[in-house]
Amino acid sequence: MSALNIALVGNPNCGKTALFNRLTGSRQKVANYAGVTVERKEGLFRTPGGRSVRVLDLPGAYSLEAASPDEAITRDVCRGTLPGEAVPDLLVCVADATNLRLHLRFVLELRRLGRPMVLALNLMDVARRRGIRIDVDRLQARLGLPVVETVAVKRDGAAALLARLDDALPAAAEAVADDGDLHAQVAALMAECVALPASSGGLDDRLDRWLLHPVWGLVILAAVMFLMFQAVFSWAAPLQDALAGWISVLGEAVAGALPDGPLRSLVADGLFAGLGTVMEFLPQILLLFVFILTLEESGYLPRAAFLLDRPMRAAGLTGRSFIPLLSSFACAIPGIMATRSIQDPRDRLATILVAPLMTCSARLPVYTLLISAFIPRETVAGVFNLQGLVMFALYFAGVASALAAAWVIQRLRRGEGEHVLLLELPSYRLPNLLDLGIGLWERARVFLRRVTGIILSLTVLLWFLSSYPAPPEGAVGPAIDYSLAGRIGRWMEPLFAPIGFNWQICIALIPGLAAREVAVAALATVYALSTANDAEAISALSPLIAADWSLATALSLLVWYVYAPQCLSTIAVIKRETNSWKQAGIATVYLFALAYLASLVTFQLARALGA
């Protein structure tokens, strides 16, 4: 018997993905719809009755009148007109039971398609707690389709849906013409089937009074961000030290088992010194994502977008740019892709051009390395971690620079953008540990894939370029001085000397263009090849650079990484999204110019102050 094809469809923030995770666990396959950058999530599961089900998690949509590529995919799959995608046997429409007035509209629109359909009333536990009473039988009769209750975040919360899937497919609803006022139909359904308490969102309202306050809301947002960066440094340190210790012990054991020669040098100076140094930053990256995912799951992020609408408008952007810019904290590429939801072309272009200024997670290893090496582990005012303060300042510098750059770009273009922000603020909810765990596992996999993929390849190549040609007979000094990489570094040095970069840093800048974290691996490899001791090479990049660089150089490099477009993939995506080499060129040139100027000012000022 072939698997039943079902599609989960519904408004954004209705708990669709939580239900998908509940049904499929880790049996998911994430890919892309052909020709567009919309994520396609498919999973497999078996019902208690043994029925095999293939489930598709469709992008959230408010209407079948698509206003974005995501909504167009949902519309086409539901209508069965998306090429290459099987027509679902059953649509499972997920609706937030606490917000039926909004969600029922889409249910009615989907019903008009005349396809077999089940309505899953999600978040029923929250609805009950709030005193919302839904007459499920009457709703089922009025809609003419099966209605089940789900609580996606609870272990057996999908039991009713699973039991329904074991039954025969429901008959298709009768397709009706696009006439009739949907809002009026929703109002009638609400009046007949749903009893609302006098105030159904008491907790939400109380929290919003503070969290959306024009002044206190911004103060709380700044405090949350501040706490996040403090925690990234303070809480991850023990894990990071433990990981570094294990990598060092393993590296020394493996290198010690090999005879002296090029392979031993590759393993010790390239793989363990280079890759091992990057691996140490996994705890910090995961901790950062614990915070980001928690904020996302709790429903706080759309509120942050709402709060930042006014400051962003002052910079010539709108709150609509917030989500793309926030996504850029993970990686500028999905952030730039997310700008497709911005309808005004000028606003969209400005957001694309400033997105690389947001501090992506790939910069975290570089920041952490330099901060650990040059900023003492001290406490300020008895509470704050100094290293965390510097990290916060770097992230803040990225955000402030992005707003300033957007302001300049909008002034140069002299256009009025769209200044209306419509956002649905979902109810606050406690983050679900399963969803948090799956999100973190995804991030860890992405990081490990990069480490074992592009970072590994670049590290091996950099080791080769830093080791060959071998030094001539009777040569004194480290072999890297005679290598191809050494020569390239010294050739670049005069250009970067005014901003305080030595030839080793110049070498690290080149592979860092493919992936920013590689700069750390490259520095580790270059410095490892300059030391005679394998153990020292594997475990000690921080002390090596602390001894070799001035504080002015370290600050200059930190500032360089705030601005520099050190990522070829980002440039490629800017070209693709704008369909213009000119815009990609403008982004590259202005970001490099900004990086060089800011580093120059930082270095010269720091040196003048004796750093």
Added chain:
Amino acid sequence: MTPALQLGVVAALVGISALSLLQRLAPRASWQVQARISYWLERSGRPAWLQRIGGWLRPSLAVTTSACGTGCSACKACK
């Protein structure tokens, strides 16, 4: 392990890394190079074993035209 064997292993690792990078950073150029080599190996008159290697090396007809393959892999869009 003899120095010659070490050198051979290192050369293989460096070669594989270079090829993998070329495929990630320049997928079209990489596809063209791979196709030319495979066609050259498969020409009539070549020994059967060379033609077999050429057949094995022949790239698929699909090549990415998006930013996928640029080596980012952060957005999971390239799977």
